[in-house]
Amino acid sequence: MLSLHRLPGVPTAKQPLFPSTSTFTHPPRRPTCLFPQSKTLPKPPKFHKSPTALLQWNRKPQLSGETPRVVVVTSGKGGVGKTTTTANIGLSLARLDFSVVAIDADVGLRNLDLLLGLENRVNYTALEVLNGDCRLDQALVRDKRWSNFELLCISKPRSKLPLGFGGKALIWLVDALKSRTEGCPDFILIDCPAGIDAGFITAITPANEAILITTPDITALRDADRVTGLLECDGIRDIKMIVNRVRTDMIKGEDMMSVLDVQEMLGLPLLGAIPEDSEVIRSTNRGYPLVLNKPPTLAGLAFEQAAWRLVEQDTMQAVMVEEEPKRGFFSFFGWSIANLLSCVGGSGRGARRKLCTVQFWGTKAEARD
Ligand SMILES: Nc1ncnc2c1ncn2[C@@H]1O[C@H](COP(=O)(O)OP(=O)(O)OP(=O)(O)O)[C@@H](O)[C@H]1O
Numbered sequence: 001m002l003s004l005h006r007l008p009g010v011p012t013a014k015q016p017l018f019p020s021t022s023t024f025t026h027p028p029r030r031p032t033c034l035f036p037q038s039k040t041l042p043k044p045p046k047f048h049k050s051p052t053a054l055l056q057w058n059r060k061p062q063l064s065g066e067t068p069r070v071v072v073v074t075s076g077k078g079g080v081g082k083t084t085t086t087a088n089i090g091l092s093l094a095r096l097d098f099s100v101v102a103i104d105a106d107v108g109l110r111n112l113d114l115l116l117g118l119e120n121r122v123n124y125t126a127l128e129v130l131n132g133d134c135r136l137d138q139a140l141v142r143d144k145r146w147s148n149f150e151l152l153c154i155s156k157p158r159s160k161l162p163l164g165f166g167g168k169a170l171i172w173l174v175d176a177l178k179s180r181t182e183g184c185p186d187f188i189l190i191d192c193p194a195g196i197d198a199g200f201i202t203a204i205t206p207a208n209e210a211i212l213i214t215t216p217d218i219t220a221l222r223d224a225d226r227v228t229g230l231l232e233c234d235g236i237r238d239i240k241m242i243v244n245r246v247r248t249d250m251i252k253g254e255d256m257m258s259v260l261d262v263q264e265m266l267g268l269p270l271l272g273a274i275p276e277d278s279e280v281i282r283s284t285n286r287g288y289p290l291v292l293n294k295p296p297t298l299a300g301l302a303f304e305q306a307a308w309r310l311v312e313q314d315t316m317q318a319v320m321v322e323e324e325p326k327r328g329f330f331s332f333f334g335w336s337i338a339n340l341l342s343c344v345g346g347s348g349r350g351a352r353r354k355l356c357t358v359q360f361w362g363t364k365a366e367a368r369d
């Protein structure tokens with residue numbers, strides 16, 4: 001049995017790990033638009049009531065707030081997953097049929113283009129737009145897979161933050177994006193550089209909300225706390241938190257802070273908890289964002305859920321799925337279900353992976369695996 005907990009502490013809903021009918025089907029995928037004219041999708045088969053009620057994934061999320069929502073993805077500490085989050089949340093939003101522009105504001109050390117596999121398509125940057133060397137639409141790189149996702153890089157790799165380029169220039173770019181003939185995007189995501197110097201100040205200037213990424217360790221938390229103060233000073237009061245690289249095995253062994261501990265320390269609303277997942281590194285190296293992976297991965301599902309919550313401004317509860325202690329026939333023989341799968345269902349690794357997909361922080365895992 002799996003138990004689903006909302007975060008934080010609300011009653012537990014239970015569901016079978018392997019439902020008796022073959023229900024792991026999901027609505028047909030459409031190439032460019034997940035929810036075309038109608039806002040309802042064919043309902044997923046009901047094999048469990050509580051998770052469906054919790055996740056509500058059979059409908060398009062309702063965009064709350066004014067468009068465009070200008071969201072800066074920041075952290076303070078470097079290497080905690082800002083760029084990974086920008087790429088995956090951005091593409092999740094595009095798959096939900098929202099138009100998204102992702103701005104890589106990490107001047108000199110840009111790598112969002114690499115994560116998206118778009119590095120060869122960047123011919124012009126925002127600096128060239130500002131210098132009058134090209135038009136804005138020439139600097140916007142359309143994603144290969146989702147045409148409603150576009151990337152704008154501020155500068156060429158390894159260049160320095162040019163003198164005179166600051167918050168005002170970024171505000172000008174955001175205003176130019178708003179007044180495009182194609183229409184104003186629903187989301188503008190800004191991938192912020194690490195640290196709290198000029199690059200950070202520039203990146204947060206046009207934003208009206210922020211996603212703060214932290215890992216559950218004390219150094220990242222300290223920097224995240226400092227950045228929260230700076231964001232609030234800058235007038236950004238809508239700050240949501242993503243806890244990245246969570247390891248439940250370490251939390252259970254009391255070697256890592258739990259998500260609730262992190263939430264208590266920072267006092268910010270939780271947008272998502274992303275597990276440590278080797279698939280993240282694999283997808284980074286392939287230039288193929290995780291949320292596009294089939295079958296879905298643990299971290300990919302968690303990013304999708306975070307994107308959904310971003311759209312609806314937290315109306316959907318974060319959900320944690322855990323495996324309950326095993327009882328019954330197989331435990332009597334000392335077998336875990338994973339062992340059973342590894343015996344009957346091909347390679348042990350694949351089988352274990354499948355089990356993991358359902359047992360972690362997933363939300364849509366039960367329906368889409
Ligand atoms: N949930 C995760 N599980 C495993 N690896 C992860 C996870 N999230 C991020 N990583 C890895 O951590 C590394 C840093 O991620 P990323 O580049 O997104 O961080 P960043 O905050 O943007 O870094 P920087 O401050 O340098 O811009 C990458 O190699 C990425 O693959």
Ligand SMILES: [Mg+2]
Nearest residue numbers: 082083106111
């Ligand atoms: Mg980065």
